[in-house]
Amino acid sequence: MLHIFCPHCGELRSEEEFHASGQAHIARPLDPAACSDEEWGTYMFFRDNPRGIHHELWDHVAGCRQYFNVTRDTVTYEILETYKIGEKPQITAASKASAAPSTVKGLGEKV
């Protein structure tokens, strides 16, 4: 069982209280009517499936019922950080590559 840090509740909570809702930071086209079918279809249906760092949207469904973002390593399932909607991740695939793995720090922790 993972303990995940909810940035709204401000404490670590059991994984079963949460629900993962897919990739984060997907910007809706400002003018949907001006999109081509391909652009709209890409926005609507196509998602990244990276091996490694992935930014995801999670929902604290059993607690404060708020969405927030998670940076997770899809290889190890390690949650490296959690942050509120509208904030920028501290850890990205680029920053991870340039830093030694042992220096990665985040609010999420393995238990």
Add this chain to the structure above:
Amino acid sequence: MSAINVFQQNPGAEAKAQTPLHHADLASLVGKGRNNAGVTLREKKLLGHLTLRGDGHDPAFASGVHKALGLELPVALTVVAKGETSLQWVGPDEWLLIVPGGQEFAVEQQLRNALAGLHIQVVNVSGGQTLLELQGANVRDVLMKSTSYDVHPNNFPVGKAVGTVFAKSQLVIRRTGEDTWELVIRRSFADYWWMWLQDASAEYGLSIEA
């Protein structure tokens, strides 16, 4: 002013009202069961439950709530109370206000007057949920059997309130005293919780208060 249709939803004391645990007939169970029971259960019946939403970072919102209720907006994971009225943090922009039954309409009007012009929401959810009070030396044992949340006093001081997973479903746990806890439960789950709590507290003895 908004065009919200605010009206008296409480039919009054003369109307026959049934609580979510009406079918369990708790009144007939008072005084039965083991002596010195480790858990005492009481349904806090037919209270006024109001969901309040607004911007907690807005000083005008916080002072408006204080003006209407005489209570400070609680910070994350806490519940504050004054007499029979309690105000609980539910989320960063959501609070649960519980008032004595029959006062919900007047309190809603006070809130709307005090918060006029702000982007807020007040919804009467009295019919959707109820409050169970558990009291006794073994309540924490019952909770430990039911939820993965840490209910040790170090992590769960008096005045804390959390929504969490409980017995495969979800509810809100509030600690109102050293040995006194409250569960905010959904109406449709009332029978499930009633049966669960009977089973979980059987080994400590369960007594009922009306």
